[in-house]
Amino acid sequence: MTEHLTVVNHPLVQHKLTIMRNKDTSTAGFRRLLKEISLLLAYEVTRELDMTTTRIETPLQPMDAPTLDGKKLALISILRAGNGLLDGILELIPAARVGFVGLYRDPETLQPVQYYCKVPDRLDERICIVVDPMLATGNSSVAAIDLLKQSGAKNIRFLCLLAAPEGVQRMKEAHPDVPIVTASLDSHLNDHGYIVPGLGDAGDRMFGTK
Numbered sequence: 553m554t555e556h557l558t559v560v561n562h563p564l565v566q567h568k569l570t571i572m573r574n575k576d577t578s579t580a581g582f583r584r585l586l587k588e589i590s591l592l593l594a595y596e597v598t599r600e601l602d603m604t605t606t607r608i609e610t611p612l613q614p615m616d617a618p619t620l621d622g623k624k625l626a627l628i629s630i631l632r633a634g635n636g637l638l639d640g641i642l643e644l645i646p647a648a649r650v651g652f653v654g655l656y657r658d659p660e661t662l663q664p665v666q667y668y669c670k671v672p673d674r675l676d677e678r679i680c681i682v683v684d685p686m687l688a689t690g691n692s693s694v695a696a697i698d699l700l701k702q703s704g705a706k707n708i709r710f711l712c713l714l715a716a717p718e719g720v721q722r723m724k725e726a727h728p729d730v731p732i733v734t735a736s737l738d739s740h741l742n743d744h745g746y747i748v749p750g751l752g753d754a755g756d757r758m759f760g761t762k
């Protein structure tokens with residue numbers, strides 16, 4: 553991917569996102585829509601995967617048919633909200649390997665604190681797609697990608713639902729080689745580090761917590 557930031561302006565994505573933003577949307581509705589949007593975003597983030605051909609036989613004749621090349625993708629979910637995006641993408645790419653990075657945001661400093669990390673082997677040979685619905689300050693995403701690079705990852709993409717300009721800038725400075733795919737670039741962050749207009753706390757909306 554060549555662009556640092558791709559905003560997926562597809563009508564279906566934008567329509568579903570509007571319902572998710574609405575504070576009156578139920579937990580079940582939010583979760584279902586997140587899954588649906590994740591399929592559409594996954595389509596975009598995987599657009600330029602390497603291809604090869606495989607010899608097959610159709611009922612009519614042999615053919616060299618296009619198939620994905622290289623090692624299985626690694627999907628890396630930043631816990632806990634990343635799991636909402638992960639579930640949808642896994643339906644589309646069931647053979648992908650999956651890793652988890654557990655980071656929480658210290659409410660005072662807004663800095664990420666790591667509590668868990670388990671990622672697939674041979675990250676240096678895989679395309680890694682890091683998923684987290686909200687790119688807010690960018691602190692968690694930058695920390696997660698730091699960890700992946702320490703584990704050898706070289707080809708990384710970042711997929712989110714909403715991005716704030718502050719987070720995009722932070723990612724561009726720390727990881728200019730990591731393209732970002734999102735459904736929306738929102739206005740700004742508020743004093744608590746929430747994306748405005750945003751959709752609130754993605755984890756709480758997804759899991760029905762407060």
Ligand code: URA
Nearest residue numbers: 688746747752753754
């Ligand atoms: N995390 C969220 O869940 N929402 C925001 O607006 C920012 C970070």
